[in-house]
Amino acid sequence: MLQQIIDRRLSGKNKSIGNRERFLRRYRGQIRDAVRRAISGRNIRDLERGEDITLPKRDVSEPVFGHGPGGNREYVHPGNQEYLKGDRIKRPPGGGGGGQGSGEAGDSGEGEDDFVFKLTREEFMQVFFDDLALPHLIRTQLAEVPEWKSHRAGFKSDGNPSSLHVVRSMRGALARRIALGGEDRVALLRMQTELLQLRAEPGAHEPPLADRIADLEAQIIELRRTAKHIPYIDPIDLRYRNRVRVPVPSAKAVMFCLMDVSGSMDEARKDMSKRFFMLLYLFLTRHYEKIDLVFLRHHTQAQEVSEEEFFHATETGGTVVSSALVLMDEIIRARYPSGEWNIYGAQASDGDNWHQDSGRCRQMLEESILPMVRYYAYVQVADAEQNLWQEYAQLEGVRPNFAMRKVASAQDIYPVFRELFKKEGAPA
């Protein structure tokens, strides 16, 4: 009766992917909110983790006609301990609890538990970028300043004399000579053999044998002569060592996050800054194996803090932006020698600075910080142009590793980021 045992293990895996996608699409709005909440409660480093999403049961339920509580009904249950017919018992708490028979256990018994499920890392990132108004992230397109390292990659047939590979070249020459001289050598051998035989014959000194011997001797001399014409080494034999340059990611990078925490930086602005820093972190993780994060916050004074404090502390005061730049400069010199570290700086502020300080900021950047860093980006999370913006604007276009943009809402973060880090010469 058995037809055969079919091994289906390799076919048709993930049949439910399409259905899962439809599910995610349907609840996109809620999922997006959940991801947003997750991001605000999450460390920058933890960005690429899945996330538990909770949807209210009501939202995912599929309504069907069914009986509600009320009316007269009767249910049979197993496990009677003490009851006798006619006993009257109190209604169990939860309304018709006793009235939940097997017939309805399927749907009415489940109550209002939430529907919880986990987004995978990819799905989480998808939603994260989706939220940043990003259709497809092409991270490889983003700018990078690679280190080049050259290493050997076999041989090539042209090059400069210093990279000539003698052994390889001679091996080639020998092979060529063997190949080209092959036929002649066979002929030579045949003739020499014949010559020896003829000389051994009686009557070798008389014609026709003597003529034949003379003929052979002449041919042998001619063959030996032409063999010498095969060149000992030919330009075609030359081989040069081939070296290619490959980009190597520098192993280490440090990312400075500078943020203004004066009173005007509200939660929304901090949130935008955080997302910008997250993107930067994500971007840098594609290029570097090890990334340090340094969080500097400032009002009138700057201090280095933990990430937690950076985004959540509420301390506030006036604003002196340069204090953070000075601190950054000190930290670089003390801990991150620029020969060993790829240094990135990102500064977020609403641009409201003590007016006499802004000039000093530009000067700090120009003279001290920009020469040491790979890239420095300034993001103003407010629209109004103030003196800091104006001062920084003098650097833009002049220093290639400096860029500045404004971000007005979360949707702007990714386009701005992309613009800031676009590959040179490539359209954003």
Added chain:
Amino acid sequence: MSETSELPVTSSPGRAAEPLPSPSDWTFDLIETYHQEIRKTAESFRLDTYPIQLEIITAEQMMDAYASVGMPVIYRHWSYGKQFISTEKNYRRGAMGLAYEIVINSDPCIAYLMEENTMAMQALVIAHAAYGHNSFFKGNYLFRMWTDASSIIDYLVYARNYINECEERHGVDAVEELLDSCHALMNYGVDRYRRPQKRSLAQEISQRAEREHHLQQQVNDLWRTLPRRIETAAGADATRRFPAEPQENLLYFIEKNAALLEPWQREVVRIVRKVAQYFYPQRQTQVMNEGWATFWHYTLLNTMYDKGQLADGFMIEWLRSHTSVVYQPPVGHRAYSGINPYALGFAMFTELRRICEKPTEEDRRWFPDYAGTDWLTTLDHAMRNYKDESFVGQFLSPKTMRDFRLFAVRDHAEDPELEIAAIHDDNGYQALRESLSRQYDIGSREPDIQVWNVDMRGDRSLTLRHVQRNGQPLRDDTHEVLKHVTRLWGFDVRLESVDPQGRVTLRETASAPRNH
């Protein structure tokens, strides 16, 4: 391998010299060997089955199959995604021993064996699914009447492709909305009494175009009818209803009569209706079907053990699964969620066998027709000719009621307390049996809602009528369902509820969107 195999074996005829090998890892050969032995044993019990196709799948694939209502193919819909996600979550968390069996009512009958199962579990699944469920599918009258096992897979392939095309042509959203609405009425998309024609897939497809055209024509004719005020007085005319008789199959009624549905939408309604119809027998025979399969894996494997074919360790392993499957937590227990159909069904078939083989005086009183008869014939008869409701009504024995310590609780809404209506004693057996039988009656589990009237001359609204059973009202989310009906019908939908005194109360009205 062992020394004993070289000794001359003296045992009863038919007794195996040594048990089948039972390593925990299965191999294809070993599955084949076990299957052959199980098949022989099943044949000795005259189990009649469709040909069997065993398929090895991974846990992921099992979850896929689980999520798509157990079918190997089904059209795409978010609700299956939801199902998959929650199955996966439970499985990963270990909350759920993943179903070790899924079996498809098709010809050949497809039974899935999960890669992760041990050999003992594979044997259990083969006995349970490939011989238990399979013979039930082939024998039970409801399945014989309602499902065409040879064409279901083809039909589902057709349905998936058709819905896929619809998505491409009309957009995923439009199809999803339509399916949502159809699913809301799925339980009301079955013919309970009429029997559908069996059609092959080729016929199905060739008839589709014709059907689409013809239906649209009919619908148009229906709605073109202008009011004629000549022959009959207006009053008499107003009392004439359409449809003349109430219709229980809401989806069928909508498919044939909803004026605004596009032809492709009609076809989708039809597909959901067909799928609902296919599952209808399963919904009515859960206790019997699971009980039958459980009874047979238990009987087949024990028979093989008695013949010396199965090793002790092997027995212990599958018996462990068996006992957890047939465990019935008592009411009030943390794990209690109603009567376990596996437990009840297994107990009833086991009990029926006992009644045939070793009837007591009580059995002779209760089952005069069956006590002392040939058990195989009697079980076969029970399997073929009943559904859960009538099976319980006919075969639930006093001993089973005592074993389960069954009791009936009467719950009257206006009574602040519950009343024990019957317990497992002489006075209560009959009442308990009737009560439990009613509980399995699909007609009493689901509200009785039928198409009552269409306002042909006015606003074209559809009136559904709910006949209350024992004064039971509808659930709070009824309005949500009505919105789905509105989406399909295209005009306003009313729902009337008729109480036990025959009073009609207007319960709900859902307005159709006015944008067409």
